[in-house]
Amino acid sequence: MSYIEFNNVNKNYKMGEITIKALNNANFEIEKGELVVIVGPSGAGKTTTLNILGGMDTATSGRVLVDGKNITKLKGKGLIKYRREDIGFVFQFYNLIQNLTAKENVELATQICKNSLDVDTVIEKVGLKERKNNFPSQLSRRRTTKSSYSTSNC
Ligand SMILES: Nc1ncnc2c1ncn2[C@@H]1O[C@H](COP(=O)(O)OP(=O)(O)O)[C@@H](O)[C@H]1O
Numbered sequence: 001m002s003y004i005e006f007n008n009v010n011k012n013y014k015m016g017e018i019t020i021k022a023l024n025n026a027n028f029e030i031e032k033g034e035l036v037v038i039v040g041p042s043g044a045g046k047t048t049t050l051n052i053l054g055g056m057d058t059a060t061s062g063r064v065l066v067d068g069k070n071i072t073k074l075k076g077k078g079l080i081k082y083r084r085e086d087i088g089f090v091f092q093f094y095n096l097i098q099n100l101t102a103k104e105n106v107e108l109a110t111q112i113c114k115n116s117l118d119v120d121t122v123i124e125k126v127g128l129k130e131r132k133n134n135f136p137s138q139l140s141r142r143r144t145t146k147s148s149y150s151t152s153n154c
């Protein structure tokens with residue numbers, strides 16, 4: 001069994017009468033420690049795949065295994081726990097709290113995560129040591145290229 005497995009995963013979005021097949025029988029496996037890049041044209045289902053893997057959306061059918069856990073069976077609190085403790089997610093559009101500094105944004109995660117990493121060490125690792133007291137709007141001059149950062153090991 002691989003660390004991550006997508007087995008016959010389908011995701012349908014219903015738009016009134018129309019059903020959009022965002023994922024049509026997706027199958028892949030990722031081993032522990034493997035670095036993987038998902039490429040494909042716009043609309044291919046990359047974001048849908050990552051949202052399902054990140055526990056932010058659920059598959060219509062099929063099975064998604066992460067470290068032996070079938071996350072397609074998770075609901076409500078189970079999904080919250082999975083997102084909090086098992087997954088780190090870098091959002092395409094950053095999700096930072098605007099009136100907290102970079103450091104305070106990182107500290108937020110440490111309030112709710114088990115075994116969180118040291119805030120200053122994490123900030124230094126991503127090259128933001130000099131900017132940790134800046135607010136999100138002050139972190140980058142190029143608004144279109146901003147990204148968020150996952151702040152802990154949860
Ligand atoms: N929330 C949604 N409602 C309806 N259709 C969606 C939704 N999200 C994605 N889709 C559709 O699913 C398909 C895959 O989208 P997406 O996963 O965003 O692709 P990608 O990230 O590869 O560009 C596209 O046809 C898209 O329009």
Ligand SMILES: [Mg+2]
Pocket residue numbers: 046047048
């Ligand atoms: Mg996308």
